[in-house]
Structures are given as structure tokens and as C-alpha cells.
Amino acid sequence: MEATIEVSGLRKRFGSAQALDGMSFTVLPGQVTGFVGPNGAGKSTTMRIILGLDAADAGTALIGGAAYRTLRHPLSHVGALLDAAALQPSRSARNHLLWLAHSQGLGGRRADEVLALTGLASVARRKAGGYSLGMRQRLGIAAALLGDPPVIMMDEPFNGMDPEGIVWMRGFLKSLAAEGRAVLVSSHLMSELQDTADHLIVIGRGQVIADTSVAALIEAASGERVELRTPARTEAMTVLAHAGATVAATAPGRLTVCGLPAQKIVAVLTDGHVPFTEVAAHRASLEEAYMELTKDAVEFPAGGARR
Amino acid sequence: MTVMTPYRSGQRPGPDGFAQSLHAEWTKFRTVRGWVIAMIAAVVVAAGIGLLGTGAGTSTCQHAGGGPQRTGAACMITFAVGPGGEAVSDSFYFVRQPLTGDATITVRVTSLTGLLPSSSPNGPPAPTRPGLEEWAKAGIIIKQGTNQGSPYAAVMVAAGHGVRMQWNYTEDASGLPGAVGAASPRWLRLTRAGDVITGYDSADGTRWTQVATVTLPGLPSTVQAGLFTASPGDNQETQNFGGGVSGGGGPTQATAVIDRVSGLAGPLTGEYVGAATGSGIGQYRQAGGQFTVTGSGDIAPIPAGHGGPADSAATLTSYLLGTFAGLIALTVVAAMFMTAEYRRNLIRVTLAASPRRGRTLAAKAVVIGAVAFVAGLVSATVAVVAGTAITHARGYYGFPVAGPTVVRVVLGTAALAAVSAVLALAIGSMVRRSATAVAIAIAAIVLPYFLAVAAVVPLGAADWLLRITPAAGFALQQPYPAYPQVTAIYSALSGYFPLAPAAGLAVLCGWTAVALAGAAWLLRRRDA
Structure with missing residues (x-):
């Protein structure tokens, strides 16, 4: 089985709300794919449809080429964490994993393995109802790993985690991807995915807005602006303009250069024997890039309802 | 990538x-x-x-005929047990004779009348009011013996249910419908052939219809056979809100007039089988070929439950x-x-x-x-x-x-x-x-x-x-x-x-x- 999620043309309506409006994307193995968008953009709905829990009005969602509902031992194909609170509170963590294991024809030994893997072994016999949200997230991850699946899908796994847990989660997700798994992680906060996701699927209003690598997204948002600090302002402006760049003076000893990459600027200035003290490519933050992309797609923007 | x-x-x-x-x-x-x-x-x-x-608790009871209130095990009631192991009442007035070997008994019933209980100001209800309990019955019976619960087969007229053939307490089959009277007499016939007993009825004594045929396994060669009358206690009880039972009843009696008797040759004995519900209720008179048989009680299973004899x-x-x-x-x-x-x-x-x-x-x-x-x-x-x-x-x-x-x-x-x-x-x-x-x-x-x-x-x-x-x-x-x-x-x-x-x-x-x-x-x- 190919470790992929292929979503194609999904549409889903809840009453008068069009939750998904032609959602299409592919999640590839070996990387963490961030699934980001404002609240209400359709992240959870898409994930429920991928898992066969909700039926799409149109379109398909395939795991390695097969519809989820046709999978045998589905937990060995896809591990999912949708809602860490989806527990019987009076059942112990180990027993929660035990019935899941039994449903897949697995035994209690596998439950113990994933408990150890997620650091819950010492509290495994306690009632899950007494767990903190962070512990429940770990238990949800343990459940997702039960079948050792090549595809992992998590809905807002950072919610409720303390900083230490977030660091652990990031490393964990990366290590899962490094093993060759396809990892899809949703979040409504881009900052949570910074330094974790390799690839991003940005959605808004039930559609994909951007499907791109993190580097490309930042580059696109940054433009080709370079900040230059030089004591020889006039000479610098002359040689750079000559080389085809647009130069603007922003402050004494400071220039903003557009139209040339930073390396080229350094080369032009060196060739023209113009002194400079600093050349810095301006980098937009991931958050900025995301805000730029989704500003039209926010369902409920701050400062007043749109509908 | x-x-x-x-x-x-x-x-x-x-x-x-x-x-x-x-x-x-x-x-x-x-x-x-x-x-x-x-x-x-x-x-x-x-x-x-x-x-x-x-x-828990102690049951209290009082005999239907009055007497001191009793408690606990003293309340214990027992019933005769029929051939199938069920509780039965086996009390009726029996005009009988021993009968050996195969036989056929034929009678005509021309009247069935009775008395129902009416409450008297001082004392328990007694059968004084004319009327018939619906299952008052009279007819011919062949019974293994007079011991309680012994097997039997009988063909009879029942007050409200026409001609019946009943056997071994629990079984019941219907024959000619309608009440018996001078204008509508009922001819009854019971034949024995080995273990097999067959009942017939007729409105005129010439055209006969089989009511039922039954096998009483192990019936001895000599049995008790004859005429009988029984009339079950009147049951006017009703169930109340909450499940309790109230109301009451009392003993009844029935009297049948039977003639054209054939197949009973020997001297007849009148006897109350089982416990009589009241003194003087069972008796028979013979005048010429006509028998007047009065009795009470019932030959039937006893239902379990509230409001009946098995209440406790x-x-x-x-x-x-x-x-x-x-x-x-x-x-x-x-x-x-x-x-x-x-x-x-x-x-x-x-x-x-x-x-x-x-x-x-x-x-x-x-x-x-x-x-x-x-x-x-x-x-x-x-x-x-x-x-x-x-x-x-x-x-x-x-x-x-x-x-x-x-x-x-x-x-x-x-x-x-x-x-x-x-x-x-x-x-x-x-x-x-x-x-x-x-x-x-x-x-x-x-x-x-x-x-x-x-x-x-x-x-x-x-x-x-x-x-x-x-x-x-x-x-x-x-x-x-x-x-x-x-x-x-x-x-x-x-x-x-x-x-x-x-x-x-x-x-x-x-x-x-x-x-x-x-x-x-x-x-x-x-x-x-």
C-alpha cells in the first residue's frame, strides 16, 4: 500500500453551510504535512470524511488508493487522533487501547508497546477520565500508533499541551515522518507548525488556498526585498540601478533593494568597489505568509460578523 | 523531492x-x-x-367458613394432585357402582338448576339464591376410584357451556351447545373399551355425535362409574388498583334431573367425594327411573394465583x-x-x-x-x-x-x-x-x-x-x-x-x- 491520502473534489453541506467546496489535495509519505486554515475552514470535516465517519456529498477520499470503509484492519493503514476527549472516562488507558487492539486482532502486548512509546506506561491503569488534556493527547497518539500505520492523521494535536508537550509532539511527528510515514497534522495556528511541517496545505472556506512547501510559501510572501546598509549610499544606488534593481532609500545609510537576489547584490557592490556593512534578505514569517493567504478566507473575522 | x-x-x-x-x-x-x-x-x-x-412476613388466613385467624405454617394449604402433577380439586357428589370390563352408560339430563350464595346478615354466605354457576355440571363419570386426584373421564352438561367431555382434570372438549331443560334435554353416553373412553351426545337419543375419545393409560379392570353433580364456588372477585383482590363468593350447589339411565345395573351408592363445602349439600333421590342428584365442588384443576383457592x-x-x-x-x-x-x-x-x-x-x-x-x-x-x-x-x-x-x-x-x-x-x-x-x-x-x-x-x-x-x-x-x-x-x-x-x-x-x-x-x- 502506498502511504498517501488523496482527497479529490470533496463537497459537504451541513444544512445551509457549505463546509467543503471542492477540497482536493494529496498527502505524501516521508514528510509532515500541515493542514491549516481558520476555524470552520473544513479541516475536521475533511478528516472525518477521510476516515469514513462522515459521507461526502461529492468527491472521493482515498487511503493508498482505497476508500477507508473498505479497509481491513483499518488501524494498520491509518492512525487518527480526532478528539482526545473521545474516551469512556471510567475505563483505564490500557483498557481503552486493549479493546482497540482486540478490534484489529491485536493483543495486549501491542497496547503496552504504544503506552511505553508515548510515555504513559506508568499511568496506564488509571482511569482515563482523570487524565489531563496533555495526557489524553498522548493516549490518543498511542491509539493512533496501535496498528503501526503508514498514514497518521491528527486534528489539532497541540491543543491543551504545555510547552514541554509541544516540543515532544513536534519531535515525535518529525520522527514518524522520517520513518517514511505520511503525517497530516491540522492546526488553526500556523506558529504551531513552524519548524515541524515540511509541506503545507492551507485551506479556507472549504477549499485549498495553497498547497506548497514551507520554503516556497515564505519566499512567495517575502518578495525579493533585500535590506542594504552602506556608508556610500549614492554609489550603491548607482551601481545597483545599473544592474537592473529598483532601489529606495529608507533611512540614512539604508537602502531597500528589489529585483535582485542578495548574492547578486553582494557581487555587484564588490565589483563596483562600493563598501557595505550588511546585506539581509527580508524574510516574512510563516505567520505573516499565512495571514496574507487567508485574509479573505476567515469565516468569522475579528471586528464583526460578515454574514 | x-x-x-x-x-x-x-x-x-x-x-x-x-x-x-x-x-x-x-x-x-x-x-x-x-x-x-x-x-x-x-x-x-x-x-x-x-x-x-x-x-419475609407471615401469611395470615382464615377458613372460608369462618373460624379463628391462623398464621404461618398453620395456614398451609394442600391440594390433591392430578395425574399430570397439577393441583386439582376433586370434590363432587357421586352416585356410583363398581364397573368391571368394557361398558356403555347412557343417560338423559332434563334439568340442571342450582343455588348461588347470598350474604346473610349474621354468618357466612350460603347457597340460598336460585341460579347456576356457569361451570356447574352433571353427567356420567368413569373414575379409577374415589381416591383424590385419580384419573377419570366424564361427559356432562355444564350450566353455561353446553355439553362437555372432560378428563384427568385439565382436559376439556365441547359438544352440543345450549342450556339443558325440559324442552331441550341432552342425551349423554360414555363407553369404555379397555383404556379408551369415548363420550357422545345427542339431542334426541337416536342421532349420536362423538364429543371426544380419550385414553386413560393403566385404567384398572374395575372402576367406579355412575352419575355426578358438581358446582364450583361462586367467584365474584375483582382485581383492584395496585393488584389486590377484593369481593367474594361462596359455596354453590346444583341439582340435575337424570332419567333413561342404562348401563348401570347394580346397586348404587351415593357419596360425596372429596370435602363437602357445606353440610347437606350432596344427596340423591331415585324415583322410578328418575334420579335427582344434588352436589357442589368441582372436578377441575386449581389455578394458581390471587383470589382463588390457591391464593396463599x-x-x-x-x-x-x-x-x-x-x-x-x-x-x-x-x-x-x-x-x-x-x-x-x-x-x-x-x-x-x-x-x-x-x-x-x-x-x-x-x-x-x-x-x-x-x-x-x-x-x-x-x-x-x-x-x-x-x-x-x-x-x-x-x-x-x-x-x-x-x-x-x-x-x-x-x-x-x-x-x-x-x-x-x-x-x-x-x-x-x-x-x-x-x-x-x-x-x-x-x-x-x-x-x-x-x-x-x-x-x-x-x-x-x-x-x-x-x-x-x-x-x-x-x-x-x-x-x-x-x-x-x-x-x-x-x-x-x-x-x-x-x-x-x-x-x-x-x-x-x-x-x-x-x-x-x-x-x-x-x-x-
């Missing part, structure tokens, strides 16, 4: 089938301590209520009276076995692990059904075994019941619990909310039974409730048959149900099948 080797799951799962779904659902059930405790509580409560009724006897029904309480606990657990999944969206985890939804529902149904079956079996076994033991130890009279019937009642209680649990689960699956599901399940299964038992609704309405609602399944617990030929209050409180056990189970199963089909349809159709 780097090319990666696709990840291969390190887990080699076992088979993926119904067995895995079952295993998972069983693990789910047994790992919630509250559910396990509730099931044990259901067993304890169900058995305990019945035993409490058996073991301990019955299987009283041992199992706690079933409804156990069922309430059971339906709560069974409904929650499903609704708890919806409460916290656990259903999504379940259906992600087992996407074949019909199979998952079936696995849940099998698990909760099996658990409830065992609970019902344990509870009913404990109630019946302990109840019987307590009754014996306290010296009370346990109403006789056949062994296979006990097994059916115990297994039936288990089946009632199992199917009810599956019904509650299906309701829970459809409505998805614990409180609503439990309310509907209890209203469907336990409430109709409770209304009927407590006589909150009239007997007729109660019968309909117990026919058409899932509570029809309580019919599995009926330990004693109702006898059309014996007037009594055949109510749910006494353990009588309007449907046969299998029919009651079928009604309950029908509701459950419909609910389960609806649950499966909705589970497949709805987003989880």
Missing part, C-alpha cells in the same frame, strides 16, 4: 472478522466497572425481591416477581452501552476501528444480549431454587409445577432479559441520548407489565398491553396454564399472560428486530 521507501506497518494483524468485533465489544463492556456492577446489582435485585416476598400458595411467579426491577437496571446498562459512545464521540473511534457499521452493531447486540442472558439465567435460577427452598423450610405450600415448565420459565427469564437488552441497545443506537433511550426502553418493556401487574389499567386493557407491547415477552415466565373451564382472575399478577410463551417471545423479538433494523439503517446512514 526526496524519494522515500513507503512505510510498512510492523504489525501483522490477525483475522479481521466478526470475532474481532465481538472481542472488542466484550472488552469494552467488561472494562467499565460501573456496568459490571450494575449487572450484578440487577441479578441481586431481581432475585432478592422475589425472595423477600417468599422469606407460593408460586414460581412470586419467586420471579423481581424480574421487572432487574430489567430496569438491565435496560439502563444496555442503552448506555451504546449511548455512552455518543456522549463523548467515542463512536468515532469505534467506527474508525471497525468501519463495518452493521457488524459493529451486531457485535454490540450479541455481547449485551449474552451478558443479559447470563444475568437473567443466574437471577431466575437463584430465585427459583432459593425460593422453593425457603418455602419448604418455612412449611408453606409450594404450588406444584412440572420440571420442564420450571426449565422453560428459567430459560425464558434469561431470554426475556437478553432480548430486552438488545431492544434497549437498539433504542439507544437510534436516539443516541442516554436519558431518552432509557426512558423509551423502560416505557416499552417494563411499564406495560407494571401497569398490568399493579392493575392500574383494567384487566382487558392490561391483556392488550401484554399482547402488543414488548412486555409480551413476560409470557415466557407463565408457570401455570390458564384453564378456560375454571373461573378465576387470570391476571399478570398471578402469572397469567394473554399470549403463549412462544408467542410472547415472538412479539418481543419482532419489536427488537424492527428496532435493530432501524438502528442499523440509521447507523449506516448518519454521519458519526
